[in-house]
Amino acid sequence: MKPPFFRHKPKSARLSSVIEPVILLSIAMKNLLSKRLRTGLTIGGIIIGVGSIVFLVSLAEGLHQTVDNYVIGSQSIEVVDVTSPNSSTVPLTPDLVDKISHFDHVAKSIPSYILPGKISSNSSMTDAVLYGTDNQYISLSALKMEAGDGVLSNSKDVIISASLLDLIGQPNASSAINQQVTISTTMELNNQPAKDFSGDFKVVGVASIGSGVAVYMNGQVLSDAGAKQYGQAKVVADDRANVPTIRDQISSLGLATASPLDTLGEINSIFSVFTYVVIGFSGIGMVIAILGMFNTLTISLLERTSEISLMVIMGARKADVKRLLIFEALLLSLLGGTGGIVVAWLGGIVINMVLTNFANGRGVQGAIQAFSVTPLLVSLTLLFTMLVGLLVALYPARRAAKINPIESLRQE
Amino acid sequence: MKDDITKKYDNVVDDDNIIVADQIFKHFMTSSGTVNVLHDVKFSIKKGSFTTIFGPSGGGKSTLMNVMAGLEPPTIGSMRVANQDIYRLNSDQRAHFRSKNISIVHQSNHWVKSLSVIENVALPLYLSGSKKGSALAVARQSLEQVGMSEYVNSRPTVLSGGQQQLVSMARALVTGTDLIFADEPTGNLDTKSGNMVIDLLLKFQKDFGRTIILVTHNLGYLSLGDKQLYMVDGGLTESTPGKMLPSDTRDAIKHQIKMLIDMEKGLKL
Numbered sequence: 004m005k006p007p008f009f010r011h012k013p014k015s016a017r018l019s020s021v022i023e024p025v026i027l028l029s030i031a032m033k034n035l036l037s038k039r040l041r042t043g044l045t046i047g048g049i050i051i052g053v054g055s056i057v058f059l060v061s062l063a064e065g066l067h068q069t070v071d072n073y074v075i076g077s078q079s080i081e082v083v084d085v086t087s088p089n090s091s092t093v094p095l096t097p098d099l100v101d102k103i104s105h106f107d108h109v110a111k112s113i114p115s116y117i118l119p120g121k122i123s124s125n126s127s128m129t130d131a132v133l134y135g136t137d138n139q140y141i142s143l144s145a146l147k148m149e150a151g152d153g154v155l156s157n158s159k160d161v162i163i164s165a166s167l168l169d170l171i172g173q174p175n176a177s178s179a180i181n182q183q184v185t186i187s188t189t190m191e192l193n194n195q196p197a198k199d200f201s202g203d204f205k206v207v208g209v210a211s212i213g214s215g216v217a218v219y220m221n222g223q224v225l226s227d228a229g230a231k232q233y234g235q236a237k238v239v240a241d242d243r244a245n246v247p248t249i250r251d252q253i254s255s256l257g258l259a260t261a262s263p264l265d266t267l268g269e270i271n272s273i274f275s276v277f278t279y280v281v282i283g284f285s286g287i288g289m290v291i292a293i294l295g296m297f298n299t300l301t302i303s304l305l306e307r308t309s310e311i312s313l314m315v316i317m318g319a320r321k322a323d324v325k326r327l328l329i330f331e332a333l334l335l336s337l338l339g340g341t342g343g344i345v346v347a348w349l350g351g352i353v354i355n356m357v358l359t360n361f362a363n364g365r366g367v368q369g370a371i372q373a374f375s376v377t378p379l380l381v382s383l384t385l386l387f388t389m390l391v392g393l394l395v396a397l398y399p400a401r402r403a404a405k406i407n408p409i410e411s412l413r414q415e
Numbered sequence: 416m417k418d419d420i421t422k423k424y425d426n427v428v429d430d431d432n433i434i435v436a437d438q439i440f441k442h443f444m445t446s447s448g449t450v451n452v453l454h455d456v457k458f459s460i461k462k463g464s465f466t467t468i469f470g471p472s473g474g475g476k477s478t479l480m481n482v483m484a485g486l487e488p489p490t491i492g493s494m495r496v497a498n499q500d501i502y503r504l505n506s507d508q509r510a511h512f513r514s515k516n517i518s519i520v521h522q523s524n525h526w527v528k529s530l531s532v533i534e535n536v537a538l539p540l541y542l543s544g545s546k547k548g549s550a551l552a553v554a555r556q557s558l559e560q561v562g563m564s565e566y567v568n569s570r571p572t573v574l575s576g577g578q579q580q581l582v583s584m585a586r587a588l589v590t591g592t593d594l595i596f597a598d599e600p601t602g603n604l605d606t607k608s609g610n611m612v613i614d615l616l617l618k619f620q621k622d623f624g625r626t627i628i629l630v631t632h633n634l635g636y637l638s639l640g641d642k643q644l645y646m647v648d649g650g651l652t653e654s655t656p657g658k659m660l661p662s663d664t665r666d667a668i669k670h671q672i673k674m675l676i677d678m679e680k681g682l683k684l
Contacts, residue, residue, distance in 0.1 A: 021544065022541050022542055022544065023541065023544070023545075023546060023547065025547065026541045026547050029547070030527070030529070030530065030541075033529040033530060034527075034529045036529070037528060037529035307527075307528075309525050310525070310526070310527045310528065312525070313525040313526070313527065314527070314538070314542065315510060316484070316486060316513065316519060317513065317514060317518075317519075317538060317539045317542055317586075318510050318511060318513045318514025318515075318539060318542040318543055319510060319542050320507040320510045320511065321506070321507055322507070323542065408486060409481050409486050409487055412521070412525065
């Protein structure tokens with residue numbers, strides 16, 4: 004009687020059955036490990052190729068984000084600035100602002116008077132742009148406050164730009180808080196004599212807005228003084244994606260719109276070109292890595308002709324042989340791709356740290372993010388590397404599947 | 416009236432015959448023309464029997480074995496193995512068929528060099544879809560049967576020729592196939608190792624009911640078989656113990672034996 008194991012029959016008797024993927028993977032791994040130097044060099048080549056792509060693309064992405072942050076700052080990209088290019092024919096009246104606020108996808112619409120005026124203190128006087136509005140508008144304007152919290156608590160409060168500090172005789176922003184200033188303007192009223200306005204106000208905030216001389220004050224004060232039409236309105240969309248639609252609707256009223264998205268779009272188009280150039284250069288390394296992988300797989304196949312013949316004689320099908328080669332290529336790709344991403348990521352972190360330390364040492368606040376490895380970049384790189392591995396394996400795999408086992412063993 | 420040899424083939428398709436070859440011709444095209452390697456070969460082999468294929472080099476023995484194993488399609492003729500006309504199958508189907516029915520022991524051993532001894536022995540099971548754990552367990556038992564269990568984790572290429580051939584025998588045993596082809600399995604071995612291999616083949620036949628087909632040059636192994644197939648110049652003559660071969664075949668065998676004896680004498684001098 005046969006011992007029990009001689010009655011062993013493999014479970015799968017179907018013709019469609021194939022070698023277990025985990026076993027094939029294990030054999031592929033052992034094949035690669037049996038030639039450590041060659042495998043190591045091949046993976047090293049892929050790491051360099053993939054790493055250079057990820058490194059340079061993450062540099063482009065990091066610079067892109069840095070420029071975006073610098074240009075957009077804390078502005079909300081859902082905000083559309085609305086002005087009237089011809090205020091005499093299409094004045095930006097409260098009715099029109101109210102109409103805009105009822106458009107689809109408009110979350111809110113906050114207007115501001117914008118008038119030329121004068122600000123005086125300690126017998127000095129200078130021109131200034133007066134913004135008559137409310138705290139929501141000031142908040143959406145993303146003022147960078149040097150002193151104060153940027154909130155107008157009552158009708159006598161004003162926020163001034165830092166460039167006015169000299170005028171009011173204050174050495175710095177904090178000392179300007181609670182200082183008294185006089186603000187005056189002349190209302191140009193339709194078909195009526197011009198009307199002068201003047202009042203005393205208390206400085207509650209100082210904002211850094213470049214070289215501009217601006218004064219943010221309560222809009223009701225200017226309204227009471229006779230201001231009839233707004234200079235600007237900030238229209239907030241319910242979602243970034245709806246900004247173009249809202250702009251179209253507003254433009255159809257004869258009004259002009261501006262959005263941070265305009266700037267972003269220009270930056271994006273510049274960096275798209277930059278990214279393609281960068282990919283082109285780093286692609287050279289990738290091409291060399293691909294050739295290295297192809298070379299490794301082809302030589303490995305030539306060396307193992309008898310092994311593959313043996314497997315065919317023992318029952319391996321063409322698909323099994325192909326899969327073995329493809330698994331080896333995918334392993335090389337996966338290891339090389341992952342290694343390349345990790346190396347580029349670590350390199351980016353180190354350079355970001357060095358740049359940040361360098362910048363901080365020279366008075367620049369905040370972290371410098373010159374490199375940005377995003378999840379999308381990682382996913383696409385891995386996908387791309389695996390796809391390349393698959394394509395590179397196709398020729399050796401097809402060649403392996405065509406091996407005549409008897410002929411190759413006879414030659415050996 | 417049909418002679419005895421012809422009569423045998425009238426009744427070849429029955430359940431007792433595991434191999435039935437019918438009018439096998441095999442030609443190879445070479446630069447110098449067509450070479451007829453097998454010429455009108457027909458025979459049958461009973462299930463559980465021990466058959467030796469003997470003949471001079473270039474006589475077509477290995478080609479015949481490859482044809483029987485589904486590795487070399489004949490130019491003409493049909494080859495039924497385990498009631499399956501194997502050349503009606505495509506190459507993948509034949510590979511699958513081999514994994515279920517046929518094991519081969521070669522003269523020179525071939526290994527997947529990155530795998531250990533036990534994994535090489537388990538490889539035929541892997542190829543037929545077995546799980547790794549169960550395949551390794553069966554491979555271990557198979558190695559125990561040939562006395563090589565202490566080398567399970569070694570690389571096969573570091574073993575001696577005799578040890579490698581024993582591992583190869585374990586690999587042939589592991590899938591439980593009914594047919595084991597042994598192509599000059601002792602050709603590269605010393606007498607002691609060669610005898611161990613032959614003893615194992617006999618054990619596989621007698622204890623486990625395997626059908627053994629031994630291709631050999633060794634005259635000493637001729638008497639082991641239930642049947643001898645003598646191949647010369649692509650033609651095949653069959654004999655069984657107690658039956659006389661045709662006189663021309665006997666003369667050819669005598670000539671072959673004389674050549675081998677002379678060759679041995681020459682080596683001793």
